[in-house]
Amino acid sequence: MDTQQPSFVVAIPARFGSTRLPGKPLLPIAGEPMVLHVARRALAAGAREVVVATDDARIEAALAGSSVRVAMTRADHASGSDRLAEVATQLGWADDTIVVNLQGDEPLAPASGIRAVAQALVEDDAPMATLATPIASSEELFDPNVVKLVRRTDGRALYFSRAPLPWPRDAFARDRAALPDGVPFLRHIGIYAYRAGFLKRFTRLAPTPLERIESLEQLRVLEHGHAIAVRIAPEPFPAGVDTAEDLARVERLFAERAR
Numbered sequence: 001m002d003t004q005q006p007s008f009v010v011a012i013p014a015r016f017g018s019t020r021l022p023g024k025p026l027l028p029i030a031g032e033p034m035v036l037h038v039a040r041r042a043l044a045a046g047a048r049e050v051v052v053a054t055d056d057a058r059i060e061a062a063l064a065g066s067s068v069r070v071a072m073t074r075a076d077h078a079s080g081s082d083r084l085a086e087v088a089t090q091l092g093w094a095d096d097t098i099v100v101n102l103q104g105d106e107p108l109a110p111a112s113g114i115r116a117v118a119q120a121l122v123e124d125d126a127p128m129a130t131l132a133t134p135i136a137s138s139e140e141l142f143d144p145n146v147v148k149l150v151r152r153t154d155g156r157a158l159y160f161s162r163a164p165l166p167w168p169r170d171a172f173a174r175d176r177a178a179l180p181d182g183v184p185f186l187r188h189i190g191i192y193a194y195r196a197g198f199l200k201r202f203t204r205l206a207p208t209p210l211e212r213i214e215s216l217e218q219l220r221v222l223e224h225g226h227a228i229a230v231r232i233a234p235e236p237f238p239a240g241v242d243t244a245e246d247l248a249r250v251e252r253l254f255a256e257r258a259r
Helices: 032-045 058-063 080-092 111-123 168-174 198-200 209-212 218-223 244-258
Strands: 009-014 049-054 068-072 098-101 130-134 146-153 157-161 186-195 228-231
Touching: 009 080, 032 049, 032 058, 049 058, 049 080, 049 186, 058 068, 058 157, 068 080, 080 098, 080 168, 080 198, 098 198, 111 130, 111 228, 130 218, 157 218, 157 228, 186 198, 186 209, 209 218, 218 228
Parallel strands: 009 049, 009 098, 049 068, 130 228
Antiparallel strands: 098 186, 130 186, 146 157, 146 186
């Protein structure tokens, strides 16, 4: 196993438009735009390059003077992965470059987790990797907004679902209010690493039936026969910012840290 610091780049897709929080990447946290805090998490993780991928000049202007590179992309991308594939081509990243896709609304993303998902591709020849964390309650397991996954014995993904996975038949026949011991219930954490060549290939793959049914883009990878390495996150990933309440929560955390 290679225990050296992995060499990787971090790409942060950042759209100005957001249904619940318009202009989300530029919303201030401790007086600075959220996307800048996200980029700092990537730099703290040891990324050799951090690029914010956006189609909005306001985001580019907000990052002027920082050490973060901005790549202007087309406005018609269907997903963050598509946006990052354009960046990989635009910046000429070699096909074996490890690219971490860190969402632009994750200002509390732990540096250890960013490194861990990159390290997964150093240890595994899969073209893509992601993280998971143990599920602690039946409420979390049965919540369709929580994506669950199951793994093979080699740590690669078998399946992702919004449904409870796996299903302990006998235990749940007796009681579904408590999680039985010894069952590997895992919550998916939405951070990905790709080899740049596969990132460009992935966005050319046709959407698949299970991807559409579950509304989970990563199922396209599995349905086309490609592997996804899964590692357990070394520390918890705090929730990202989706609502005004989330923003207030993150603001409080930053204020507490500044004391």
